[in-house]
Amino acid sequence: MLNSETEAAALMSRFVAITLRHCETAWLFTGSDFKTIIFPVMIFATVVSPCHNPLALSYALCWLWFHLFQFNASNQSYSALEDMLNKPWRPVPSGRISVKDSRTLRWALMVFCLGLSSLFSFNVVMSSGVCTILLVMHDDLHISHHPIFKNLCNAAGYVTFELGSLLILSRDSSLDGTSIKALSCSALVIFLTVHAQDFADVSGDLKSGRRTLPIIAPEGSRIYMLCALPLFSFALASFWNLGPLSSGLFVSMGSWVGIRYFLFRDKIGINQTTVWIMGVHFLPIHGRLPILAW
Incomplete structure (x- = not known):
């Protein structure tokens, strides 16, 4: 009897x-993207959705995390070589999971994500399907090796995350005018600035043979950030009809991040871009509630 209890224990x-250990591995696949994807997307869905419900919010967060997990399980199985330099703590380069098992996990998550999406609406299922197609294009068809197509694919994937989360949170199968405008702004901003994350990964990208904008035009891409971020900030403030003080603060934030990219070659500017992106995703709240009129 004692032996049975000991064996059971x-x-x-x-x-x-x-x-x-498996939970820790899942966290290591997705943990670094909370500040770049999870938080901005959930801020976006919360402020854009005409409905707010804590249970629906938890559903949207769960849906988003599993789709991010699917994307990263695939992407990181292809980027193991560069991750050994840039992010050695990730599951594949650290040896927690093999490349083969990571790709098997990716396909299992695809099936799971489609099944999860079927619990909500047809449009959420379509969002999940589009996410998988973009993932195949990005990784299996190697679109990630082309700087422009990579930006297009990343922007489309990012907006797909936002669309699925928004549809779940709003509990509606269609979008209103404010939602469509917010998604359009997000897609354009992500497409024009997503290469900012590549500045920190230059050494690994060079080793893997990727041609990112910071590699092709190391100085030109920084000058672009210097000029583009203040311009985009001003355009977004005008588009959402922000008040003078709100506009000034947001344009100042974009200008400061642009200056940081040009003057300093560290990761601080990249972290500040995340704050600016969160601000971009918060601005549509003015389309629902005029709280940024000051």
Whole structure:
């Protein structure tokens, strides 16, 4: 009897240890993208949605995380070589999971994500399907190796995340005018600025043979950020009809981040871009509630 209890306790302990290890692996696949994808997308969905419900918010967050997990399981299985230099703590380069198992996980997550999406609406299922198609184009068809097509694919994928989360949170199968305008602005901004994340990965991208904008035009891409971020900030403030103080603060933020990219060659500017992107995703709230009229 004692031996049976001991064996049961040992099996339970092993099961818990394995479960915790798998949870940690899942976290390592997605943890670094909370500030660049999870938080901005959830801010966007929350401020743009005409409806607000805590349960729907948790559903949207769950849907978004699993689709991000699917994307990263695939993407990181192809970027293991560069991740050994840029992000050695990720599951594949650190040896927590093999490339083969990561790609198997990717396809399993695709099926799971489609099934999860079917619990909501047909348009959410379509969003999940488009996300998978973009993932195949990005990784399997190697579009990520072309700087312009990579930006297009990333922008489309980002907006797909936003669309699915917004549809779940709003509990509607269609979008109103404010939602469409917000998605259009987000797509344009992401397409024109997403290469900012490539500045920190130049060494790994060079080793893997990728041709990103910071590699093709190291100085020109920084001059672009210097000029584009203030211009985009002003255009967005005007588009959403912000008040003078709100506009001034947002344009100042964009100008400061642009200056940081040009003058300093560290990761601080990249982190500040994340704050600016969150601000971009918060601006559509003025289309629902005029709280930025000051």
